[in-house]
Amino acid sequence: MTVKEIVKRYGNKRENLLQILHDLQNQSPQKYLNKKDLEILSEEMKIPLSDIVGTASFYSMFSFTPRGKYLIRICESPPCHLLGAPAIFKVIESKLGIKEGETTPDGLFTLEGTSCLGICGVAPAMMINEEAYGNLTEEKISQILDQIREKESKR
């Protein structure tokens, strides 16, 4: 959908801004808000560009830089931290060869830390895109990443 269509769908009232930004980002193949779209959005919603960028940048779910097809978000909050989140980070970092906030050169994975995902019952936990994974261990992570890689290589 074009920016105009999304705005039309919800209406150009300010209170719909976050939902519109969600939709804009979700439809972007690289899961980010690009400047061109935001400029059109500013025009359509009559909200100054600096205000839109200032608002979107407040929320951790929005990104202004392109991200990988698979967005890995590891919970860094205390319950997960105490049950091994730092080790999970290291495992993924070494397996993918990227650090927190980086994207693999093939554009497949982006690694991010996140605040509590609310699935502390299965800590340590992470989400890959909309999918949640819990009780993570080194083997489990390898399995998950390998599965994704395999799926992608078949494409």
Next chain:
Amino acid sequence: MMVKKNIAQILVGIDSNTVLSGARKVKTKLITEISKQGLSDQIAVIETGSIGPVNKGVVIGIYPTGEIYGNMSEEDVAEFVQERLVKGRPYKKRLLPERLPLEVDLSTYDPRRTQYVGRIVLDNCGRINPEDIEEYIGVGGYEALGIALKEKTPQEIISLVRDSGLRGRGGAGFPTGLKWSFAAREKETPKYVICNADEGEPGTFKDRLIMEGDPHKILEGMAICGYAIGANTGYIYIRGEYQLSIQRLKKAIEDAEKLGLLGQNIFGTDFNFEVKIKIGAGSYVCGEETALLNSMEGFRGEPRLKPPYPAESGFLSKPTNVNNVETLANVAPIILKGAEWFRKFGTEDSPGTKVYTILGQINRPGLIEVPMGITLREIIYDYAGGISTGEFKMVQLGGTAGDILSAELLDLPLDYKSLQEVGHNLGSGAILIMNESVSVVDLLKCGMKFFVHESCGRCSVCRIGTRQMYESFQRLEKKIAYPDELENIEELAKGLKLTAFCPLGQSVATPVLSALKYFKAELSEGIKPHKIYKPAVRNQSRAEIIYS
């Protein structure tokens, strides 16, 4: 519309935790196996919300006998059906010590006894299919709304809620009836009811499981609140991460609208009420009610100045009542069963129950609902099955912004008043229990990293103070802290508590000050016992101070 009559029901807990372990697959397998045995007309397989135990894989329960099985895998199912359902023997391999909550017999109920298993908020969670409105109606759902609309005035509803003594379950514990009365007395319209489902406090996921397990109860509570304060629109502000909750709430809203339980002329009265969902975008501060309002309006989620309070000028500057998910889930039962009944649970000052998520180094982590006023010791040893490995060291009560308490407080009753008396708070309902392997500094550092990440940045003291405390905890961890590090941390924490813009900023001090109170000796180990040579020219910050 009653619960479908079968001899027995197998309840499969489908929530964000169990889905990860393959709960849906187990459910399908159960249906096929039961059908194979020709038991389909006697035993129903029912999808439900969280049954209680977490981190026990796929959890299923048997109604009415009450036993619970955990870590169920697809491979177990055939054997389970054979053993338990055909032969009638417990399937010991997967049997858990927890029991399904059954009906409460109030005549023998002692609010101080922890063997109590009745529930208010979670009553239907794990018993009914959250995606089937008929089942909710079958257990008395929407009856309270009918009674409210047809038999009671808004004023009577507010009085009832006030008499029940219900207090806000989001953390602050403000009397709910009083809050409603503020919004009710405003003349300006339209008014709004907002359900705060932006559960961001680390370690807390009770609201998620309530929404996943019994979404209609929240809608009913909102509608009753709307009737009481004179609002016709409700919003649920929910975290973007809570996909299953969003999905189930959306379905619940659709179903309720189809049956006329939401929408125009509810129960044939002239009361209209619609519920909409607003999805957050990742910000902890938005759990603070005025920040939530800013976020709902499409602005940066920074807290607003109070006064004016939301009751006076809230969403779009209109009178607004904001309640937490758990608070709203208490409403329908109170209307249905009365204030007197509600007050039989909990303590004089804090009636009712509290839902906790218990986590950490314990045998049975999970979601529990217990009366107000029971002690930490009871929770840890009676409900959580005691410490899993090692010795009890400390507990963080109420999430990352909660107090870090030592063993000496294990016998303190958990209710608003008792905690307040010793200078602590009940917080959000997360209880993190830790053994001696966890270092206080590590816990504080990790918690502070969270606050640095989540501080809205509006007021100086929280924006910079959290970061500087994080630096301090890093130094303590590396054992290179300044001799006056702890005094500085304490002063900083007190500064935050006294001057931060919003309650969340103020609460950053809570874990720090309580840790300093109970674990000072351990924290002191991080100090490097050397003299400081102060620079001769004082135009340098401490980064340049030289250590011997």
Next chain:
Amino acid sequence: MINITINDRKIEVPEGTTILNAAKKVGINIPTLCYLEGLQEPGSCRMCVVEVEKAATLQPSCVTVVSEGMKIYTNTKRVREARKIILELLLSDHPWECNTCDRNQDCELQKLAEEHGIKEVRFQSVKERLPLDESTPGIVRDPNKCILCRRCVTVCQEVQEVTTLAPRARGFNTIIAPGAGDLLSEAVCVQCGQCSAVCPVGAISEKNDIDKVWEALDNPDKLVVVQTAPAIRAALGECFGLEPGTLVKGRMTAALRILGFDRVFDTNFAADLTILEEGTELLARLKKVLVEKDKKVALPMFTSCSPGWINYMEYFYPELIPNVSTCKSPQQMFGAIAKTYYADKIGKKKEDLVVVSVMPCTAKKFECEREEMKSSGVKDVDYVLTTRELGKMIKQAGIDFVNLPDEEMDAPLGISTGAADIFANTGGVMEAALRTVYEIVTGRELPFNGLHVTPIQGLAGVKEASLKIEGTKEEWRFLEGVVLNVAVAHGLGNAKKMIEELKSGKKQYHFVEIMACPGGCIGGGGQPRLTTDEVRKARIQAVYKEDEGREYRKSHENPALKVLYEEFLGEPLGERSHHLLHTKYFNKKDGTI
């Protein structure tokens, strides 16, 4: 009335008073950083916290309204310690470059640190340095010095409603940033500089051109002439501790001579010239619309003196381009005349003449860089200094400004009338124009007491006046009985409101004056800090006093102007005027002319 006690002293204050203002009445100045009088206070710096009996936490006094029986303590141990912590936190990441900072000894943070006895900062710096933003001609931003008080955001968003600046990211990473990028030049910024006028520290200031001016003064081959805007003389004294509203025209002239300027001229001369050109343009437009029914000529006509307004119009309302007077601003008219008429007169090459302006304005630095402002063949105005920069130059030269004797400006470009003085105020250009236009049309003086059009004076955001034209001269008969509707707006937020009403057809005017800054030029972005409404009123009063004390109070009476037209220009809107004194505008929305 509400009864309260502050530090155990009883006091009665009106309902709705904040603790901050109540404390002032008992002689207590509570420290503030983010507070901006009269604007929506963010209550975010937390410097102003005080103890209120029974409150569990300290209360921000700038936003807390008193209630009956309130007991307030402004100087307890808890309050002192809290303020100290806040200051130390703010200083922890603030560059310790006070000696070399633009705001040295004029910095609110520095002053508070001194007052609160900060001897050591216990917290170490953890922020990474960010690059300076020097991308625009008028304004420099140093994000490293920013303390995130958000005053700039408040004026940019709520007063000017331009919203160039907004807070970005959150928590410790929060910055104040322009548009969608990092540079002002890449954002929609009108260069009004109101942000720089409210910044408590050195995070936003005008681009410093002092050294370039020194260089020109030091160059023996150059003849350096200076023009000072009408608003300078009512504010420059504040740089030297004089009360707001002290007129310092004579001392300023003396100081400029001591600094080495070869000729001390006056923008006021060009202001009078503007009135003749603009007044004639208005009459010409009226004639075309009323008599010739020319559909291509647009009314109302808007003034064009304020470069901030011009930038704003080009970005946000380019459809108004036909409505805006083609007259250059007085600054640029001066430059064009100085480098042609005056240069010829004294036998200098225009290349050897340096024109320096002293302006209350940062947008003027932008204006003189515009490509259209080279009608003499070279840059018409070489350098623009703000009032604050001139104050600094005078200090650098060690001049005892306060005790200087008064001196007169040089002829002929230093000769002006009272009508030019009031250009400094909101409503002033309109009043000056009416003084001349009415007299041209009727041959009689403007029928207002003291020549003051009182409905368009003062600080109301949008002001209107109607003037019935009667007893016209023969050639202006078509105006007989016409009610001339005029309006005045100052501050771009107010301008926006007025323009929207015009566009909706709710209002109809013939002539509109717009000034980008609240109060007009006396409240400009380059004026001494801090311009409150009280300060604005004092400066405005001084300007009217100056006007009233003049021999000539109407632009067309300016004797030097008469000579200029006789010797050089011919007549208003003549061919030379057209070339030198008029300009064109650009649609910056989509980049077309």
